[in-house]
Structure formats: structure tokens, C-alpha cells
Amino acid sequence: MAKPMGSKRPSNRPSRGPAARSGAPAGRSGAPAGRSGAPAARPAGGSRPRTAAESRFRPAVDPWAQEAELPSTSPRRPGAVVTPAPVRTAGGSPRPRKTGPWAPVARPKSGPRPAPAKGGASAKGPVQGAASASGLKARAKAPTGERLQKIMAAAGVASRRACEAIILEGRVQVNGVTVTELGSRADPRRDVITLDFQPIAKEAPVYLLMNKPKGYMTTVKDDEGRPTVMALLHGIDARVYPVGRLDFNSEGMLLLTNDGELAQRLMAPEFHVAKVYLVKVHRMPRPETLDEFRGGFRLDGRMLKPCTIELAEKGENPWLQVTLIEGKNQQLRRMFAAVGHPVSKLKRIQFGPLTDPALKPGEWRFCSAQELAALKAL
Numbered sequence: 001m002a003k004p005m006g007s008k009r010p011s012n013r014p015s016r017g018p019a020a021r022s023g024a025p026a027g028r029s030g031a032p033a034g035r036s037g038a039p040a041a042r043p044a045g046g047s048r049p050r051t052a053a054e055s056r057f058r059p060a061v062d063p064w065a066q067e068a069e070l071p072s073t074s075p076r077r078p079g080a081v082v083t084p085a086p087v088r089t090a091g092g093s094p095r096p097r098k099t100g101p102w103a104p105v106a107r108p109k110s111g112p113r114p115a116p117a118k119g120g121a122s123a124k125g126p127v128q129g130a131a132s133a134s135g136l137k138a139r140a141k142a143p144t145g146e147r148l149q150k151i152m153a154a155a156g157v158a159s160r161r162a163c164e165a166i167i168l169e170g171r172v173q174v175n176g177v178t179v180t181e182l183g184s185r186a187d188p189r190r191d192v193i194t195l196d197f198q199p200i201a202k203e204a205p206v207y208l209l210m211n212k213p214k215g216y217m218t219t220v221k222d223d224e225g226r227p228t229v230m231a232l233l234h235g236i237d238a239r240v241y242p243v244g245r246l247d248f249n250s251e252g253m254l255l256l257t258n259d260g261e262l263a264q265r266l267m268a269p270e271f272h273v274a275k276v277y278l279v280k281v282h283r284m285p286r287p288e289t290l291d292e293f294r295g296g297f298r299l300d301g302r303m304l305k306p307c308t309i310e311l312a313e314k315g316e317n318p319w320l321q322v323t324l325i326e327g328k329n330q331q332l333r334r335m336f337a338a339v340g341h342p343v344s345k346l347k348r349i350q351f352g353p354l355t356d357p358a359l360k361p362g363e364w365r366f367c368s369a370q371e372l373a374a375l376k377a378l
Contacts, residue, residue, distance in 0.1 A: 145185035148172060148193070153260025155188075156203045156239040157195060158220060160264050171196050206238040207372055208256040209354050213361035218245045218254065229254065232362055243267060244275075244327060244351070251361055252277070252348025255375075262375065266352065272325040273378055276350035278312055279320045279332055281341040289339050293322075297335055304331070317344065352378055 149163040152172070157163055164182055166172060172179050173194045174186050186193055193200055210229060212218065217228045220241050229242055233256075243255040243263045257263055266273050296306045305326050313319035322332060333343045349355060353374035359365065367375070 145187040145191070147182075148174070148179060148184045148186055149182065150260065151186060151188050151193060152195070152200065153264070154202055155193075155200045156206075156241075156258025156260070157200060158239075158241045159243070159267070160260060162220070162241065163260075166195070173197060203238050203258055205259045206236070206240055206257060207259065207367040207375075208233075208236070208240060208364050209356060209359070209367050209371070210254045210256060210364035211356070211359040211361050212246050212251050212254045214249050214251050217248055218242045229256070232364065245329075246348060247330060247333070247346070250346045250348065252346075253351045253354055253356070253359075254348075255351055255354060255367075256364075266375070266378065267327075269326055271378060273352045274350070275324050275327060275348060275352075276355075277322045277324070277332060278345075278347045278349055279322055279336070279343055280317055280345040281320060281336050281343055282317055283341055284318050285336070285339060285341045289341075292339075293335065297338075299331075299334060299338060304328070304335070 148167060149160050152158070152163040152166070153160045158166065167182060167184070168180060170178050170180050174184070175192050176194075188202070210232065212229055213232075215227065216232070217226050219228050220230055222228055226248070233240070238258050240256040240258045241263075243257060243266050246252060246254060255266070265271055290309050293309055294306055297304045305324075307325070308323040310321045311318060312321040324331065328334075332346060336343050349357070354367070354371055356365070
């Protein structure tokens with residue numbers, strides 16, 4: 001029997017056409033391919049079905065799918081669902097955007113970039129190691145101990161200013177080495193501090209009140225050989241020194257001590273320790289002149305602090321009581337001489353809370369506990 005024209009003997013080899021026979025893998029929609037050999041319909045939004053050869057080498061998940069669930073064996077997070085947002089290429093076709101922990105950081109297309117941190121530091125912040133190392137280095141170089149003049153003043157050598165002059169003269173040694181710099185420091189508990197190679201040690205504090213007479217210098221020693229107030233002290237082994245100054249021809253209340261801290265405070269201008277004087281002047285000044293002194297007098301181009309002036313004793317050459325809160329060198333003598341009323345006599349009758357009308361010129365005594373408490377309360 002003759003075969004119909006156009007028919008062919010069926011082949012045992014698998015079909016290579018796009019359509020799969022029965023038993024071939026189904027398309028993405030899950031429907032089997034038809035027996036007529038027509039290609040299976042592509043589902044919307046999906047891709048074409050894979051052939052048997054393509055199934056061997058291509059992954060089961062379409063990398064171009066808009067939505068896909070990663071299997072648990074993915075090197076990314078297990079079971080994570082990635083939903084990339086579609087972006088438009090140059091041709092207009094959508095392609096997925098990379099997302100997840102490996103996705104690149106988005107940057108703005110336009111606009112200024114953020115300015116770097118001040119000092120050249122990166123966005124991650126300054127390097128803490130360098131800062132801490134510099135801080136440790138600075139602390140390592142910081143001087144230790146106390147200033148040498150402060151130690152000497154506390155030991156009763158002299159006031160701080162006088163001790164500074166002694167250091168500059170090269171009379172002070174620390175551990176056998178002569179020191180001539182005012183910024184030098186030492187530890188009195190560990191270092192050996194000497195004055196003219198004689199050890200100094202902190203003494204018990206001593207406070208003396210003296211009525212200084214005329215003809216004595218208010219210093220520990222005088223370069224011109226004039227007598228000092230130290231010659232009036234007898235039976236005092238402590239190295240005391242005067243606090244403040246009185247002129248060679250002036251007399252009155254004078255404090256001597258070896259307490260350097262207290263002496264420094266009493267002489268500091270910011271503490272305004274009141275000092276009361278009796279001044280005998282040539283002729284009585286006019287009221288306008290005294291008012292000028294009370295309001296603040298300009299002397300040698302510098303404005304002095306206001307003072308209190310009262311008439312203490314009338315006469316052709318009267319006595320005036322003046323209270324000062326600052327102590328410039330020969331201030332009262334220069335003030336009255338500038339207005340034509342020179343001073344012939346000057347007595348200091350009170351220094352802070354210290355006063356004693358019964359104390360005769362050249363005499364001295366120890367300060368009482370009440371006087372000492374009043375001094376330290378200033």
C-alpha cells in the first residue's frame with residue numbers, strides 16, 4: 001500500500017524543535033507542550049521554556065526574572081526574597097537593579113559632594129590613637145613639683161619676690177646643682193634644696209608686729225650698709241621678713257613673718273588690704289584737692305585708686321588721716337608733693353586688722369590668735 005504523500009516515518013530520536021513532545025519538561029506556566037509541535041505559549045512576564053540541553057547547564061532560576069526567591073543554598077542570606085526594582089536601559093527595556101548587602105551605594109547624580117571634616121579628618125572620624133599618644137606625650141613632659149621660690153618662701157627664707165631675686169643671683173642649689181631660672185621646680189620631700197649650700201627646711205610659722213622707727217630700712221639686708229629692721233629683733237631664730245615696705249624716714253605698724261603664702265596674699269593688689277596713715281603736711285590743702293584724692297588721683301600718668309582722707313589734727317601744718325588700699329612706692333609723699341603740700345612726717349597706725357597704740361617705736365611682739373585669725377580671713 002502506497003504511503004500518503006508528504007508523510008514521513010516517525011523518528012526514534014528526540015525532537016529538537018522548540019516544542020516538546022509528551023514527557024518533555026513543561027513550560028514555566030506548568031502546562032505541557034502540544035503534540036502538534038507548536039511552541040508552548042510563554043507566560044506573561046516570564047521567559048521562553050528551556051530545552052533539554054539548556055536545562056543541563058542553565059540554573060533553574062531565571063536571573064532576569066523581576067521577582068525570584070533565592071534558594072536556601074544561596075551564598076546570600078538563606079531564604080531571603082529579593083525584589084529588584086526595574087530600571088530602564090538605553091534601549092528602554094527594563095532590567096533588574098542589584099540589591100542586597102553587595103549592592104553598590106547609591107550616589108546623587110548632581111549636587112555638591114559632602115565637605116570633608118575639619119582638620120583633614122575622614123568621614124570615619126579622627127584617628128584616636130594619634131590623639132591619645134600626643135596627650136600622653138604632653139603629660140609626660142609636664143613639669144612636676146612646686147616652684148622653687150614658693151618652696152623657699154614657705155620655708156621662711158624671704159618673700160616670693162625676694163626669693164626670685166635670690167634665685168637669679170645663683171645662690172640656690174637643688175641636689176647640688178645651682179639653679180638660676182625662675183620657672184624651675186622641685187619637690188621638697190625628695191629634693192635637697194640649699195641656700196648658699198646650707199639646707200633649708202620648713203619652719204614653724206611666726207608672726208610678729210613691730211613699730212618701726214625712723215632710720216631703718218624695711219628689708220632683710222641693705223646693699224648700702226644701712227640698718228634694717230632685722231637688727232631690732234632679738235631672740236628670734238626663725239628667718240622672718242617684713243611684709244610690705246615703709247620708707248627709711250617713715251615709722252609705724254609692720255608685720256614680719258615666715259609664712260610666705262600669707263605674705264603673698266597680703267601684698268597682692270587684688271586683696272585690697274587697708275593701711276591707715278597719719279600724715280603731717282605743709283599747710284592745709286584745699287577741699288577741692290582732698291576731693292580729688294578721694295575720687296582717684298592721677299599721678300605720673302596713672303590713675304590711683306580712691307582713698308579716704310580726714311582731718312586728724314588742726315594746725316598750720318595739720319595732721320591728716322589717710323586710708324589706702326594700694327601701696328605704691330612712696331605714694332603718699334608723691335601725692336602731696338604733686339599738689340604743693342609736701343609731707344614732713346608719716347606714721348602707719350594700722351595694717352589690716354593689726355594696730356597697737358601702746359607699742360613704742362623699735363618694739364615688737366607676737367601676734368595674738370585673734371589677730372592671726374583676722375589676717376587669714378582677709
